[in-house]
Amino acid sequence: MSLGCGAAMAQDASRITSVILYPGSATVERSVRVVPGMTRLEISGLPANFDPQTVRVESDPGVRIGEVSTQDQSRTAASNARESAIEEKIQALKDRQGVLEVDARSAQMTADFIARLGAPAGDKPAPLPGARSLAETIEAVRRGGADAFGRIQKVQVQKREIDKQIRALERDLARLKSGAKDVRTIAVGVSAERPGEVRVSYQVNGAGWRPAYRAGLDSAGSKVLLERQGAISQTTGEDWTNVRLKLSTGQPRLSPQGTEPRPWKLSLYSPSVGAVSDLSSIRAAVAPTQRLRQMADEPKAEAPVEVQTAFTTEFEVPGTVSLPSDGRKLTVSLAKLSLPAKMRLRVVPRLDAAAIVTAEAERPEGVWLAGDIQLYRDGNYVGATAWNPQSSAALVLPFGRDSLVRVKVDRAKDRNGSGGLIGRRNEREVSDLYTLTSFHKAPVELLVLESSPVSTNDQIKVEAKFDPKPTEENWEERQGVVAWARAIAPNQTLKFSVAYTIGYPKDGAVVGLP
Numbered sequence: 001m002s003l004g005c006g007a008a009m010a011q012d013a014s015r016i017t018s019v020i021l022y023p024g025s026a027t028v029e030r031s032v033r034v035v036p037g038m039t040r041l042e043i044s045g046l047p048a049n050f051d052p053q054t055v056r057v058e059s060d061p062g063v064r065i066g067e068v069s070t071q072d073q074s075r076t077a078a079s080n081a082r083e084s085a086i087e088e089k090i091q092a093l094k095d096r097q098g099v100l101e102v103d104a105r106s107a108q109m110t111a112d113f114i115a116r117l118g119a120p121a122g123d124k125p126a127p128l129p130g131a132r133s134l135a136e137t138i139e140a141v142r143r144g145g146a147d148a149f150g151r152i153q154k155v156q157v158q159k160r161e162i163d164k165q166i167r168a169l170e171r172d173l174a175r176l177k178s179g180a181k182d183v184r185t186i187a188v189g190v191s192a193e194r195p196g197e198v199r200v201s202y203q204v205n206g207a208g209w210r211p212a213y214r215a216g217l218d219s220a221g222s223k224v225l226l227e228r229q230g231a232i233s234q235t236t237g238e239d240w241t242n243v244r245l246k247l248s249t250g251q252p253r254l255s256p257q258g259t260e261p262r263p264w265k266l267s268l269y270s271p272s273v274g275a276v277s278d279l280s281s282i283r284a285a286v287a288p289t290q291r292l293r294q295m296a297d298e299p300k301a302e303a304p305v306e307v308q309t310a311f312t313t314e315f316e317v318p319g320t321v322s323l324p325s326d327g328r329k330l331t332v333s334l335a336k337l338s339l340p341a342k343m344r345l346r347v348v349p350r351l352d353a354a355a356i357v358t359a360e361a362e363r364p365e366g367v368w369l370a371g372d373i374q375l376y377r378d379g380n381y382v383g384a385t386a387w388n389p390q391s392s393a394a395l396v397l398p399f400g401r402d403s404l405v406r407v408k409v410d411r412a413k414d415r416n417g418s419g420g421l422i423g424r425r426n427e428r429e430v431s432d433l434y435t436l437t438s439f440h441k442a443p444v445e446l447l448v449l450e451s452s453p454v455s456t457n458d459q460i461k462v463e464a465k466f467d468p469k470p471t472e473e474n475w476e477e478r479q480g481v482v483a484w485a486r487a488i489a490p491n492q493t494l495k496f497s498v499a500y501t502i503g504y505p506k507d508g509a510v511v512g513l514p
Helices: 083-117 131-176
Strands: 002-005 009-010 015-021 025-032 040-047 058-060 063-074 182-192 195-203 208-216 223-234 240-248 307-308 313-316 321-323 329-339 342-348 352-361 371-378 380-387 395-402 403-419 423-437 444-451 461-467 481-488 493-505
Touching: 009 380, 015 208, 025 208, 040 195, 058 063, 058 321, 063 195, 083 131, 083 329, 208 395, 223 240, 223 321, 223 395, 321 329, 342 403, 352 403, 371 395, 380 395, 403 461, 403 493, 481 493
Parallel strands: 015 240, 208 371, 342 444
Antiparallel strands: 002 009, 002 040, 015 025, 025 195, 040 182, 058 195, 063 182, 208 223, 223 329, 240 313, 240 321, 307 313, 342 352, 352 395, 371 380, 403 423, 423 493, 444 481, 461 493
């Protein structure tokens, strides 16, 4: 980094002091010291992979900012130390390959010379040596040939091993490269009345954080221990050394402008034109505004400081963080919560004859993004899955299968026939019996879900009968899904009967019949 003062150029290092990470991007801030008399400063050697329009310059009181410009130049060196070290290793291996190639050619020349020793010169046959001389000649040819061909084979083996190392290093180098073939210089005009600091920030891709979670169910205490984590990585072309780090749920990569409403036009199908209705989709994006509660029994170790705004949640990582630009992942713990939970065994007999342990808790405050979650039940790992906290009003987490509830499905009735006036309609009747038995030592809560058929045509009639009557229809506003919320005692058996009669025209064909 170079710093200009008037016509003379004074050497001074700018440094990355802070980084704000978003999902998929980052704001990098550099700081430069200025002194009275300075009229211009330059920050050079930056990777040219950020949008110059995102450059923002701020200064301490007493330092005025003038014009700001950027200039790109072709890169002549690696962008960071790790990239440079790998390039040097690749070049050293290629140099070794060159030495081996010379050795191989030398051995091949020796082999070719030996092969020509016994070849006749012209039409005149070569004179035969004496017995002793012939034996010495044969032995010399054998030793020379064996040595030459042995060296050739050895060189080929060594070259194959070097090729493997070069390909591996090239893959590492490809992961490291930020994609910027040029370097960029930011020039800033300044006027300093007293010493101060100038901060230059810019938005860069190739960096970001990915939300991750870890949840543990305490079945005895009916609570969920939920930990928020952030998986951080960056390949911006700049190493971050001892920087202040902040993680934000904001997403500046997405368009800041919402979708504008447009007319929803309908028209009749015209065979002559061959066009159908012109339908414009109407989409609405709702960004929740939430806040996060801190865990009551927070560990005494220094934890990230949480900052809430009206639309985002931010975490300031304590201390400083160093992260090279090589794509390695760094995971930090952001917050821990202890949430009272309601445990239920969720069963969907028609689709899966197994009960799933679920825990339902009130949604914590704050912005929660979708991410992977690791799940533990009473201290035992049960699996991992993708989790979207926005998929339901409350937080619902799965904690694996329950082997102490047996689910049995029996087809009680299965009939195809006709009905209606003079048998003008077809009928399909199906009836299933779900039998659930609990072998738990204590009562447990069940949530039995059934997906019933839904007609999308006036000519298809569906009659459904449930015994017992469902406690909720259109469960979670899902059309056709009914639910029974029941408690089941130890060694108790519950039965649920579902029956459907589906009527449709005699000459019709129905898609989706059970």
